[in-house]
Amino acid sequence: MGKQIECKNCTLGYEGVAVTEGINFTVSSGDYLCILGENGSGKSTLIKALLGLKPVMSGEIEWAESKQGEIGYLPQQTLVQRDFPASVREIVMSGCLGKGGFHPFYRKEDKELADKTMTQLGIKDLEKRCYRELSGGQQQRVLLARALCAAGKILLLDEPVTGLDPKAQNDLYELIASLNKGGITIIMVSHDIHAAVRYASHVLHIGSKKQLFFGTKEKYVNSRLGQSFILTEGGEENE
Numbered sequence: 001m002g003k004q005i006e007c008k009n010c011t012l013g014y015e016g017v018a019v020t021e022g023i024n025f026t027v028s029s030g031d032y033l034c035i036l037g038e039n040g041s042g043k044s045t046l047i048k049a050l051l052g053l054k055p056v057m058s059g060e061i062e063w064a065e066s067k068q069g070e071i072g073y074l075p076q077q078t079l080v081q082r083d084f085p086a087s088v089r090e091i092v093m094s095g096c097l098g099k100g101g102f103h104p105f106y107r108k109e110d111k112e113l114a115d116k117t118m119t120q121l122g123i124k125d126l127e128k129r130c131y132r133e134l135s136g137g138q139q140q141r142v143l144l145a146r147a148l149c150a151a152g153k154i155l156l157l158d159e160p161v162t163g164l165d166p167k168a169q170n171d172l173y174e175l176i177a178s179l180n181k182g183g184i185t186i187i188m189v190s191h192d193i194h195a196a197v198r199y200a201s202h203v204l205h206i207g208s209k210k211q212l213f214f215g216t217k218e219k220y221v222n223s224r225l226g227q228s229f230i231l232t233e234g235g236e237e238n239e
């Protein structure tokens with residue numbers, strides 16, 4: 001499998017102050033990487049670095065074959081976004097803007113890609129509906145379709161199931177897993193250890209100040225760190 005991203009001994013931080021260091025991991029085509037870590041450990045900062053929005057303080061992020069611009073990003077939803085007054089089709093199509101250089105109008109291939117993606121994600125029948133009238137789960141599908149139109153190779157998802165009920169969470173996880181089975185690389189930031197254990201191929205666990213683990217999911221669940229995280233997080237969920 002081709003290597004897509006390699007993060008080499010990166011230090012991430014703001015204004016000369018490191019948030020986390022010693023970040024080392026590799027993402028290959030078809031991987032499903034789950035990034036775990038407590039609040040404030042630097043997960044969002046790492047996302048910004050992966051998207052090229054923020055330079056690393058030291059170390060290097062190396063991109064192979066697919067370029068940085070080919071990463072589709074599903075941000076954490078904000079309330080403002082939930083109220084966005086545009087149709088489903090318009091939102092999905094907007095993912096095509098900026099693809100293949102600047103072009104101010106949608107091209108035929110953009111429209112075809114939007115149609116194909118909406119069908120794939122089961123939202124074609126919603127295309128004329130206004131985004132803000134949809135359920136949270138439907139809205140996430142729309143944003144996922146948009147991210148897929150922006151980049152068909154790697155999807156970077158930041159807490160994608162936040163705010164969804166358990167059934168919608170499960171449906172979205174299953175949809176993401178099916179995209180991964182279809183060959184799309186997934187990088188997902190999550191607090192949900194259960195989803196990581198169920199779906200991911202690899203785990204990156206960031207602690208306060210430094211990386212605690214990177215490796216296959218199987219190694220993670222058998223490690224002392226993985227075991228204790230599963231126990232504490234599982235305990236919280238069952239309370």
Ligand SMILES: Nc1ncnc2c1ncn2[C@@H]1O[C@H](COP(=O)(O)OP(=O)(O)OP(=O)(O)O)[C@@H](O)[C@H]1O
Nearest residue numbers: 013014015019037038039040041042043044045046
């Ligand atoms: N723009 C900024 N300037 C300075 N410090 C920042 C900035 N953004 C974040 N930080 C600090 O960097 C640290 C890591 O933040 P980050 O948002 O990356 O954590 P996180 O792991 O994504 O947390 P959460 O799980 O709560 O989303 C925090 O201590 C935060 O206060």
